[in-house]
Amino acid sequence: MLRARTVSDKDSRRQELLDAALDEFFERGFSAARMEDIAKRAGLSKGTLYLYFDSKDALFKAIIDALATPNLEVISAIATSAPSFSEALDRVAVFAPTVIRTSKLPRLMKVIVGDSHTFPEILIEYRQNILDRILGLFGELLSQAKAAGEIEVEDPYLAARIVMGPMLLSGLWHALFSDTPGGEVDLEKLFRMHASAMKKAFAPVENSQ
Amino acid sequence: MLRARTVSDKDSRRQELLDAALDEFFERGFSAARMEDIAKRAGLSKGTLYLYFDSKDALFKAIIDALATPNLEVISAIATSAPSFSEALDRVAVFAPTVIRTSKLPRLMKVIVGDSHTFPEILIEYRQNILDRILGLFGELLSQAKAAGEIEVEDPYLAARIVMGPMLLSGLWHALFSDTPGGEVDLEKLFRMHASAMKKAFAPVENSQ
DNA sequence: GACAAATGACTGACTGGTCAGTTATTTGAT
DNA sequence: ATCAAATAACTGACCAGTCAGTCATTTGTC
Structure with a gap:
């Protein structure tokens, strides 16, 4: 995945992750949703997701x-x-x-x-x-x-x-x-x-x- | 736990398990609810729960x-x-x-x-x-x-x-x-x-x- | 009515798989 | 060359479902 360098790059990446997370939470529920699937949906890896949010709860x-x-x-x-x-x-x-x-x-x-x-x-x-x-x-x-x-x-x-x-x-x-x-x-x-x-x-x- | 021998004993035990399960599912959601907790709430063990219901889904x-x-x-x-x-x-x-x-x-x-x-x-x-x-x-x-x-x-x-x-x-x-x-x-x-x-x-x- | 045998309700340790969160490593922009 | 961004392999906790064994209760025999 292309790197987010600027602040606004990161803001939109963060937004994409939030969107992906809402989709997954909606479709599978909080417990059943998988962090890796959320990241995948936003075109990123799980590790990157953790660069933006500390935990599933925080997300x-x-x-x-x-x-x-x-x-x-x-x-x-x-x-x-x-x-x-x-x-x-x-x-x-x-x-x-x-x-x-x-x-x-x-x-x-x-x-x-x-x-x-x-x-x-x-x-x-x-x-x-x-x-x-x-x-x-x-x-x-x-x-x-x-x-x-x-x-x-x-x-x-x-x-x-x-x-x-x-x-x-x-x-x-x-x-x-x-x-x-x-x-x-x-x-x-x-x-x-x-x-x-x-x-x-x-x-x-x-x-x- | 007292044993349920008669059919009506078992019916009421089944009902107790259903009640306990609704409580747990309500309080924690399907995914997060634990079969062991459901059984415990009805005063039984997990193994017994599986005598009454084939799976979490079936429950x-x-x-x-x-x-x-x-x-x-x-x-x-x-x-x-x-x-x-x-x-x-x-x-x-x-x-x-x-x-x-x-x-x-x-x-x-x-x-x-x-x-x-x-x-x-x-x-x-x-x-x-x-x-x-x-x-x-x-x-x-x-x-x-x-x-x-x-x-x-x-x-x-x-x-x-x-x-x-x-x-x-x-x-x-x-x-x-x-x-x-x-x-x-x-x-x-x-x-x-x-x-x-x-x-x-x-x-x-x-x-x- | 006493006692042994048979039954089946019940238990909980165990297994196999899943997944949140971590970290060592790679990638790429400057 | 540097360093932040991104990755993917890894770890450990957790839990659905299983099953070998326990024991309360019933049944049948005397």
Whole structure:
């Protein structure tokens, strides 16, 4: 393999290794994934992999660090920039199918769900820094919409779980089944329906009987 | 260990081993789980475990067989016995928290998501026999409610994913986080909100402008 | 009902293979 | 020529699966 001399050479090599590792962890699980296979997938040898990452554990943690934060930013941007709950749902309907189909997020989700037990501390950290924050974002959105009289909802932060449930289901489903016959889902249609269903679900009652 | 002589002795021993195996697979993942630990957890030795199951693979498959079908029956019974979509949602609100908290289903879900890659054929079978059937059940329910004029929905079988999303999220969340601080969720409240949200989400529009 | 023989449930040391991590050596850019 | 980058052979820990042997329980005989 050609040598990585410059800093940016090394950065991209590191990135290739992270990509290869996510692929292997996704396909075989943390325990069963082999360091040599990860290196091979990136076109390198096992020894070289160890020049970039101290251990299998460190590699796993690096994947999460490299993916979680940037993805959180994107989701956060979509959610917080919307002027209303209704508008936020429309944006989700537009972005969610692409994110689910093209980003690494669904595969990362599967890996974390499946291999979390190996690193309980990562799991807790991940929940607090990523999941709680995303749920909090939507909860906040719902809370503001409630305050503005746009929607009616008992507990906005619990309602966030109702709104996000179908996204998680679709993401995991895609990661697990999208390449098996009968596993395809019309995500565009699903999220269009989702947006309209959620708008109605939390719409204020015009005049109760 | 006391010896299991009668057939029913052996049946319950087999069940103890299945329980122990689910615990270990859940806590450590399929690859990392050790046959000796599974046996120990059931108060037996590794050799005895192999008297009951031919291999680690066979043990994994036996767990799924033993849990998937009975659980499907229960869910099916709840869904099909309800006279209306609205009534079905109320029943879900009553049963879901208990199922999530006390059944093995959430832990089984986590194990299957996490270790499916080891047995791709099991994953496909599980999707077809369990997931597709449950989604189909709810889809059918929505479809009938639509025909009866109880609800308004574009595609009942896609809508089933919107209804089930929060259940899956709650189940997985419970399996992963219920024992960590800040991971508790008020499931009763959540599913009460879920029922009312879903009723409104698919309620027919009285008179459109 | 006592006791020996037969059964089969149970055990744990052992084997063969796998793989994370290390290191001595080679390669190639400057 | 130098030196960092890359390699591949190596080591030691680990574990699925095996099997020779143990011993609790049942069975049959007196």
